[in-house]
């Protein structure tokens with residue numbers, strides 16, 4: 001009989017583990033690893049792509065470039081199975097939808113939620129419908145929704161319009177909404193805070209992240225508080241959130257009707273988890289601010305060049321904020337700072353090529369031509 005443990009079937013395990021296998025144990029995904037903190041039971045089918053366990057990478061070069069004297073750790077969430085943090089919440093939302101015998105999952109998305117929903121629905125053999133703001137999706141994300149087989153609908157409107165329609169469709173009871181208005185999304189996403197504490201052996205002093213629909217800031221705060229309450233973390237971090245200047249409803253204190261930013265992932269004018277964000281900011285003595293598109297693009301290039309870490313523009317928003325705050329001397333020396341790199345740079349190749357500032361040099365197919373270019 002085949003029993004499924006840790007996401008692999010027992011009959012596929014090697015007969016005798018090699019000496020190297022110890023360091024390469026199979027990670028089972030966030031639900032199995034953090035089961036005791038999640039609302040699941042023995043009846044919950046676990047739909048996983050082995051998400052989570054993403055690297056926490058120390059970024060001294062970047063800190064040096066912004067003149068700081070603190071420890072910066074980047075949680076590289078772009079290394080999840082669909083290349084964004086959304087997979088943590090989606091594994092749980094889709095598992096719970098399957099448990100309830102739902103057949104169709106639906107979401108509105110600026111791109112990453114749709115990629116993740118489509119992938120997990122495929123794994124669960126469920127139908128997936130995604131509503132996207134027409135013309136404002138990074139090409140990698142659109143490719144994902146199409147390839148994973150989601151029914152992909154482009155709305156002549158923005159994300160907020162798409163989410164409004166999805167909520168209305170959810171009220172019919174015929175579809176399962178897997179946007180972060182679904183509480184299982186937040187529950188799954190909080191595992192990233194657990195991982196940071198487990199990887200660092202403590203909670204950070206400051207935690208920087210981008211804010212769009214505000215589900216992630218809500219989830220991180222819930223995760224840090226929960227780990228603190230069971231004494232798995234020694235302190236609570238201050239949460240520092242950043243919105244794009246043209247899409248900064250929480251900073252401005254009112255919804256933005258026509259949000260605009262190069263960081264299409266956070267082009268959101270009326271965040272669903274606004275209250276969760278406010279609670280996280282107030283309770284953690286945190287801070288929310290806006291960064292301009294040019295600050296975002298500068299940070300986007302700097303992190304790739306100084307650390308070899310390629311993120312999408314939205315993930316550079318907290319780095320832009322960190323540059324500004326570090327320069328103002330607001331991070332005490334020796335602080336431990338984390339920043340969440342929410343999505344992979346390859347999601348948005350068009351912005352990358354546009355932003356790089358130079359193009360490949362075309363030469364004749366001979367050694368001399370290449371030597372001339374490199375000055376040898």
Ligand code: AN7
Nearest residue numbers: 109110112113212213214215216342343
């Ligand atoms: C890379 O995919 O809202 O504040 O529909 O893709 O939790 O919304 C994406 C959001 C940050 C903001 N970074 O997180 C969607 C969507 C990236 C993102 C955010 C998003 P939230």
